[in-house]
Amino acid sequence: MRYAIYFAPPPDSLLHALGSRWLGRDAWTGQAVDQPNVLGIGRMTMEPCRYGFHGTLKAPFPLRDDKTPEELAQAVASLGSSEACFNIRLKVGVIGGFLALVPSGPSPALSGLAARCVRELDGFRLPPTEEELNRRRAARLTPTQDQHLTRWGYPYVLDEFRFHMTLTERLDPPEESRLAVAADAHFAPALAEPIAIAGLTLFVEAAPGAPFLAANYAPLSASAAGAAA
Template identity: 40%
Template structure:
């Protein structure tokens, strides 16, 4: 008999993400400077060695990665949301278990490229798993929308500062986020927004860091990240695997070893 899961605590916001597996997790977490699973900062000596291998100084790396550090290493399926009235963390947990058990595992081939002014791991052009990935992301947005509290006007206004297309504006009003469905682009964020010269430099630095990554990354779960309080960092709460298992500790903290 399986051990019952502990109750999922209530949080300020929730998000449905992909938690990158090894070796992307260790490299990406050391690059960002915070472990999304433990919530702890990465040991300074580890980051110093990474910065040295990348031929940059640590303050530069810290500045490049300040914005994504809050969210932790991830790819977005359903962006952060507050729970709607009459919804509970327990109901969200149960629905995620049901949803994940109905999905099938596939692999993608990420490459490092700029996107909208920041650096990210993105899908390789022509990746045959693109349709499967879009179906999964679309299903996360659609099937969990009943749990989402309508975004406040201030958040919508902040999103509009990016200069949205008509399609993105429609998605923002209907789904609370502009980059879903036909405007969705898979990405694992690695820097904040940078100028062109620093984008080129950051890509060169990460490629110089020396980690040889496999070609294929498995997509075999949906991870639930939580934000306990406004402006607090996000941490991984649970990983709902497509074989029906649920991990309450998403990863071992290899990035800090």
């Protein structure tokens, strides 16, 4: 089993409904959802669908043998209760060749929350094997990314962190342009207003290749209304 700490919109939110429909699966219920009428969308969302609609704060990791899922959930809840809610604005963008919802500008609050998740929950993470490290290094990491991989088990953390909510597989330029237009229209109703970062969600992958499911929700400590991003 692997565990991950994600931002996932509340299951009763418009952003969750639109994200689940775009990917074809509701990560809270595990149920399939009809996708919009966009040519090739099923093929282009297969891997994001497995992970569920989310933004990564601490990347998936197996649990150490001396830790329990209950202890991890309690630690996530404790971290969440010490953080205030805040708002961000999102837009459709391109990151690493795939479409994603990304912040429309810098958000120190979001970067700080992700850094706390990486650092303060790291005692639960089983270190990767040498094979896993080599697989990551095949992506031609920078020296800084390789240092993060060695220390934190994932290269894109802390100063390398870029929040994103993945919408597609890696795309060719013509597909990228076409899907971006469709995604802009699809998500426009939710992205017209700021998005509240109001909780942390613990996701679980029950077995290698299984779909990730939302398991525990840990609310942040205060209303997002008026909070700074």
